[in-house]
Amino acid sequence: MATSAQTELFELLDISGDDAAECSTLLATPPSAAVLQAMAAMQERLGTFPLDSIQASDASETDWIEALLRFAPAVHSYHEDLGISPMVSAASLGDVGLQLRINRRVHGVFGLDTWSWLTHHMAGNLFRLGRLQFHLVRNSESTDQHHGSAWELGVHIPEDGGLSPALVDASFAEARGFFSRHFPDKRVATATCDSWMLDPYLVERLPDSNIASFARRFTLDRCTDAPTDAVYFTFRQRGLQGLDKLPRETSLQRVVLERIDDGGTWQLGHGHLAL
Ligand SMILES: CC(C)(COP(=O)(O)OP(=O)(O)OC[C@H]1O[C@@H](n2cnc3c(N)ncnc32)[C@H](O)[C@@H]1OP(=O)(O)O)[C@@H](O)C(=O)NCCC(=O)NCCS
Structure with missing residues (x-):
């Protein structure tokens, strides 16, 4: 009790x-x-x-x-x-x-x-503001993309229903006000995202999806191999065993599995955007 x-x-x-x-x-x-x-x-x-x-x-x-x-x-x-x-x-x-x-x-x-x-x-220093989570951190790289600021926001997408563009807009708008109010000495000009959702293969295959619309907000800097991420976040399964038993009901489920069936490797896309 x-x-x-x-x-x-x-x-x-x-x-x-x-x-x-x-x-x-x-x-x-x-x-x-x-x-x-x-x-x-x-x-x-x-x-x-x-x-x-x-x-x-x-x-x-x-x-x-x-x-x-x-x-x-x-x-x-x-x-x-x-x-x-x-x-x-x-x-x-x-x-x-x-x-x-x-x-x-x-x-x-x-x-x-x-x-x-x-x-x-x-x-x-990690806050959920509306649909998204924002993590205030020092710049990982000091390049021009940060517009002279030493700080940036890492963006994360918690599982919680759909990711409509309107929810994402509202979340970014809230973040801009929130961080300038509570961390005025840590000015942020850039947000970054490292996610399977930024793999360009998804934008290509599901161009009308919320996921693609989210990914297109970011400039893609690079991709790295992440063979299991897409399977974990789509099916909540660790590892690539027994893929033939997983459902192929949604377009995302089909795209994730078909790429692996074809010998492809899912990527982690690393991107940034100006706030
Ligand atoms: C990111 C997320 C919120 C997107 O959801 P959404 O707004 O419904 O996605 P979309 O509208 O772009 O979906 C496109 C298609 O994929 C399906 N889909 C989306 N996410 C799915 C999931 N996790 N599992 C199975 N199918 C999914 C949708 O049902 C839709 O299918 P349909 O075309 O057959 O109707 C959702 O995938 C999710 O909660 N993922 C887990 C969290 C996550 O991945 N975070 C990032 C970690 S780096």
Whole structure:
């Protein structure tokens, strides 16, 4: 049975049902040394602007879930100190609950194989504003494309229904106001995106889709091989085994599988746009 503090935490992180029950069990006993170490690693990064997530650690996946649960209130307070609304903070931290639900679909059990991704959120600089997430980071490359600014926004697309151009426009408009208001000394002029959705093959094959419309907003800088990303994000399956058993109901499902059937390799497109 969750305590009232836990109920509030689970609401903040959008955790419900069986995941809430499992999380409640994790919080019922004092944190282990591994959990405390994971929390200390997040504390060190809070309020700094690290480009990378925490990737390797002695803590197990379950330790990381517990550490994320225990640490999230500190991030919420940090947001509050910056004058960020509780709603935006909750929308941003709610990715924890979404990732737990996705993990259940992928693996059929409670877990969080994407715990590393969530360590970005715990540094306090990744926000969900409308349909998209925006991550404030230092420029990865110092080229003219950044218009002299030392900062940029990494754009991410959480799973949450359709990606209509109107939703994307509104999200970018909100981001422009949000970052100049809350981070006035970190002027951003550019947004970047690294995603399977920017693979030019998709724009070519599904030109009228929301995905293509999103991809066309970005200038494509380069592509790198990412053989499993398109399968993971379309089917929520890790790896390329048993592809013949996957459904071919939507145009995207067919395009993803047919390219692999033809011997092709899905790419990660790296692109940028001016805000
Ligand atoms: C990105 C996303 C929101 C796009 O959804 P959308 O707006 O419905 O996409 P589109 O309208 O462009 O879809 C075109 C076609 O692909 C299908 N499609 C889109 N996303 C799909 C998915 N995840 N699984 C299966 N089919 C999908 C649509 O149903 C449509 O099919 P149809 O032509 O047969 O009607 C969705 O794919 C998603 O949630 N992906 C997971 C998150 C993700 O990939 N993030 C980026 C990580 S780098």
